[in-house]
Amino acid sequence: MSRLEIYSPEGLRLDGRRWNELRRFECSINTHSHAADGSSYLEQGNNKVITLVKGPQEPSSRSQVDTAKALLRISVNITKFSKTERSKTSHKNERRVLEMQTALVRTFNKNVMLNVYPRTLINIEVHVLQQDGGIMGSLINGITLALIDAGIAMYDYISGVSVGLYDTTPLLDTNSLEENAMSTVTLGVVGKTEKLSLLLVEDKIPLDRLENVLAIGIAGTHRIRDLMDKELRKRAEKRVANALSR
Amino acid sequence: MSEVITVSTRRGGFQQFDSIADEFEEDEDVDMSDVDEGESGGEKSGLQIVTPGELVSEDPAWMRGHGTYFLDNMTYSSVAGTVSKVNRLLSVLPLKGRYSPETGDHIVGRIAEVGNKRWRVDIGGKQHAVLMLGSVNLPGGILRRKSESDELQMRSFLKEGDLLNAEVQSLFQDGSASLHTRSLKYGKLRDGVFCQVPSSLIVRSKNHTHNLPGNVTVVLGVNGYIWLRKTSKMDSARDAPSGASMGSTGGPTGAKSLKADSVSITRLEEESSWQIYVDENDPTITNSVRQTIARYANVIKALAYCEIGITQERIVSAYEASMSYSNSGSLIEKEAMESLGDDVLNAEKMRGSPL
């Protein structure tokens, strides 16, 4: 791995991006209108994620009833074929996946206005069809879109991205090759603020460099928020125009 | 979208970083102007489109309604949708969302659970609605007293999976509904087929039960649940008085002639027997009626696919347009659904009025 030139002296990365460039970002909402209340399909580079939001709905068991607010549940399904090499085991009960689910639930618990939907259950399913680094950020973006599509009230967007640190240069939106070669930081940022809802650092990073990494990460998430916002507005305008013409 | 997505560092906050950013500043391929245009794009249609977290108004005079939250004087949107300003009330109407019941809504529901003196009814909302044993007509007439034996045989009236139409009687504090079926137009549904459309496509109106050509009756639940059945004697009796002025959907409801009332009263005695809760379908439904019902169901699905609001007139108009397809099964094809939607809209334009 170390033989790959992660960041060339000319300032180009493995896939030809510069340090501050995001990967291709495409998203669409309402992709599974019959299966769920809100749905989204997101491609961030080679990450491909389908998100389905079901609810707010009647909880299936009494233990899930909270008289004050809705219960949010997220299940992440990482398919066996999501990487180049087919994984032999299902990822269902891996600690890593459980940790991701917990982190996602805690992120959205504070951002969705759960108190508006007492005694209900909001069930979110995420299917990872393909992964290529920075998957946590893509999951956050997909869930945000699907929640908005479902018409569920939330305070603001949450957008996620991961940033690597190569020597002294932060590299925005890392792919899996870069992720394996250096330490990465994953952020989840609320709207256009500088407030971090999620911050995960999994490898060693000099304390004094962390600030730079966060700065470019926040800028990246703001950009992703705008891209998601653009797509949502496009859809909304279409619908409104549709409704007016009829 | 294959353009390069570049990020420039932001103002303030991380001062240390700006020096590093400067070196790269000139490399940027795309600026963010294309996105900023989108922010105000919705205004051209006259309706302001907002997304979560967006500032809707800085005016403290507004009362904040659904779909908004506020801090100090600022009102922000919490959903993606259009801004609605009614009197002093500012709210954001989401583009999509589950049905939320309102008192007086005529809905179609499905029994989900039989509980203590109540049924829980799935009405496609955020929570199940409640139908109290005391809010239904029981066999034996209106003046019959409820006894404990009724509590024990609740399942013989309505059991899990049964469909019924009902009216929202009241709302609870948490927004869930309480239903009643204390009218002969409500109750268990039989002799037909169910289909579901987004609740936003059904407009609340005075009357939600319509007799359609071809001996079919439709119940358009406000919650988007629709029931299509063979027209019963009751249904035809209901329409008979206003039959003279069909099409204009009658005058005020109170104007129903005496004749209709006399029919209902005699019927009350007759129908208030166990008949109203039987599970058997009418054995006299003919094949042609079944086919008509199937055609109507597909027509409604086509209208829903084209996101056209569903009304009696449109169903009839789409039904007539669908006659050019001899096989009603072909109506579920994409092209057929789209052309059907266009036909309906064109027919409306020809007539000049949308309703």
Add this chain to the structure above:
Amino acid sequence: MAKDIEISTSEAQFILEALKQNGRLDGRSFDQFRDVEISFGREYGDVTVKMGNTKVQCRISCQIAQPYEDRPFEGLFLISTESSPMAGPQFENGNNTGEDEVLCARIIEKAVRRSGALDVEGLCIVAGSKCWAVRADVHFLDCDGGFIDASCVAVMTALLHFKKPDISVLGDRVTVHPVDEREPVSLGILHIPICVTFSFFNPQDTEENIKGDSNSEIAIIDATLKEELLRDGTLTVTLNKNREVVQVSKAGGLPMDALSLMENCHKAYTITERLTEQILDVIKKDDAERNKYATLLSSENARET
């Protein structure tokens, strides 16, 4: 951490109100870490850490095993965390799949194992066929918050303290020398990661947190159980003395301003420095204690007299 314990409304309000007025129930200031008490068992690698009422025990053991096929030059290292009803009624026996237990186990794993605190290459005996398998068993004995921080100190101290039996290799033959025959050898520790956990409280409405710019959120270090039950968000920073961030975990919770998070990281560094000193100090003292007769018994001494 505990879902089943529910704190009464009035007590919750009291604690939160006190926090708003800069006070904590145990009289500490917001960025004061509880005093850490480290004690050793009789054997090497048996460490008990006490922080206030929190008590965590870590025991290191080792045996010879076969290395992974794809990593023939590395030994095995496993950390297992075990919670039992002994620590508190909120823990179930044999059920370690609760959200907090998983999160706690993952953070310790990332902080110690994935960061390479233990030199696993030093555990190799014969490449591809034999290596040491080191195992750290962490047991929660008493719970009053701060499990992650205490466990991390316990694991690191125990690793530093532990000594594995000496071995000699002759061709394919490996001889393990019993401890009473030959002086056992220490493990290779590359750096000492220290976890510091912050708990966040939102004194105002959610709206202010999301849209306001007052940044009035309260951050306290090393919360007790009651504070943990009431907190809105948490951040665990793992640092070492070389000013390296080993791991950061802010898994959702109250959104916090990036700059104040950075500030927290810097605060954590001073604590890291202090704790590292303390750990090295107690190890040294214990070593001296265990070997106080070494000077008397060694042959060098015999020659002198």
